[in-house]
Amino acid sequence: MSISRRRLLGTGTGLALTGAPAAGCGSDTGRGSGDSGGRPVIEQWYHQYGEAGVEQAVRRYAAGYDRAEVRVQWRPGAYDQQTATALLTDSGPDVFEGGPTLEQIQGGQVVDLTDLLRGVREDFNPAVLAPKTYEGRIWGVPQVIDTQLLYYRRSLLADAGVEPPATLDALVDAARELTRGDVKGLFLGNDGGAGVLQGTPLHAAGLAPVTEDGRPGFDDPAAARTLGKLRRLYADKSLLLGAPSDWSDPSAFLQGLTAMQWSGLWALPRVRKELGDDFGVLPFPADGAHGRPAVPVGAYGAAVSARGRNRAAAKEFVRWLWVERTDHQVDFALSYGFHIPARTSLAAKAEPLRRGPAAAAVRFTREHGFAAEPLRWTVAARTAYQDALSRIVKGGADPGRELRAVLRTTEDELRRVRKRR
């Protein structure tokens, strides 16, 4: 049968006219019928990990699950925005890496997973479980623990006659002493630390962005005093700024551009490979009489979308992967990147975490770990605080005045989230 050009044009136009609105309305989501050969289909989303082998590993875990067909999506780009948007639609994931955020919990976008942790809840590190918990119920199962630490170069400190700093004042002095020629004393990120430090200096002063009972935790003169000391680092020209890669990458530290760097535990294998024993790790140092060393911890949790077609099957899969299969959990944490397993019993047994700086990092996390992003520390409050910190550090703004403005925003936000309960 021959097809004339006119017929082809007519057919094509007809398809375009009928198909476009159908696609636009989301009737064809590409998800199929929701089951595969009698087994439910589960869409699982991960953000794009930088470490080689993680993607293959999670696909292997998924393939090994026989009670459902698990389809893994590896998603590069602005992952948090992608998931937040996808959860508004029927074509989003069934299981996904996410906080989940307070907005997602309050908006009924994720499923209550409390029963999955029955009997093992106490085994999860409380600092990493806390931001997944809202009104006593758990909304995400922590996958690993990511923690941030202060890396320092032993030889450079020894040459300058500087001890590893145990207080914030000592850190400020050490950074100044270590700044020589092209080498700066400390790297807190190209923005001077406003982005990565977040609530860490507040915890170092014995305070918190938000208290456990949901109130602003920094309405205290100690907060302004501590943040003012970060300004001293900048004013002394002790901070490395404008490095080609930011704080999360240890390149600046390894290239000798800085003697100390704030970075993640994930950088440790690379640092050890290049520097051998010539480095150590520390928590963010304490400040003031009520201060304490501070180690921010956080990580994605596995969450289940409330709009998924196979919610029960998705929950069972999360239980299987992130509660029962401890071998997969250890493999995921330590075989590719370098993270601490979320469960204390697994972290204690893991061989790569039992000596040297890694063991110190595990101990710091256990003794000084706090939730880097508390659930009630909303985006608006966090942004206001981060902006204030930037103005204090770089612009020399008055810390007391800046924090009073952040306090107002935080109180407004906490009032708002209480109302939405």
Place this chain on the structure above:
Amino acid sequence: MRWRPRAPAGPQNRTLWFWLFVGPFVLGLLVFTYVPLGWSVYLSFFDAHNTVSPSREDFVGLDNYAAMLRDDAFTDSLRTFAVFTAFIVPATYALALALALMVNRLRWWQAFFRSVFFLPVACSYVVAALIWKMSIFNGVRFGLANTVLGRFGGEQIAWLSTTDPPWYWLVIVTVRLWLQAGFYMLLFLAGLQRIPPRLYEAAAVDGARPGWQVFRHITFPQLRATSVAVVLLLVVNAFQAFDEFYNLLSDARGYPPYARPPLVYLYYTALGQGQNLGLGSAGAVILALVIGVVTVVQARWFGLGRKEEV
């Protein structure tokens, strides 16, 4: 009932042909532009956190607009835009005009130089921003700008991290200048080639000196229509600045409060983790109104559409 073929649609059935060809595009425009626009205006009256279909109880009237106008971060972003516009519009205008005058005078190799200056237009803003950030204006000793400074005994500068003096403006303005000057140069070239040669001949007969005098009294006035269009496009483009700001200054943890233009701020408000779509929509409506007012005032000021004087 038997189906009877209708008369074939020929050139005489113009309405059918019009809708056949234009219809899909009108449909696309409606579905992908006007419906989202209208929906955004609708959302701006609701407390729409993490939802595009808020319930009646979430209606907040004009609260989102009031909150946005009270928000220092938003008003600061408008100020950032104003500063950026004040830099980029005259700088691009002057550079594009200078390039056009230069290329227009070339007797040989004109096509080559026209292409060379136009080529950056084909480069992505994201790629250019990353080259500027990581290779040319990084703040360490092996950045290109710092290497040159070092040769002259200058100190290293953290170009994007220093607020006093605000060197980051140099980075932001130069990347956009490099990317867009070639396009506006072409517009000016087209304008220059429309000027009748007899005007220059008459000026020469009248004794006008070539160079500045001819440019001021003949070339520049004759480019009035092109100038108006160029300035209009430049201002609208400046308002829509996002790519280079975002890629030069953001990191995984956020964005510094300085040099945060309105679109970046709205991106974080509406599409960041907070997903405050109501507040973000209100900001988008305010921004659209500001752009509309500025454009109309500017068009009036420069006389866009006014009949050319003979």
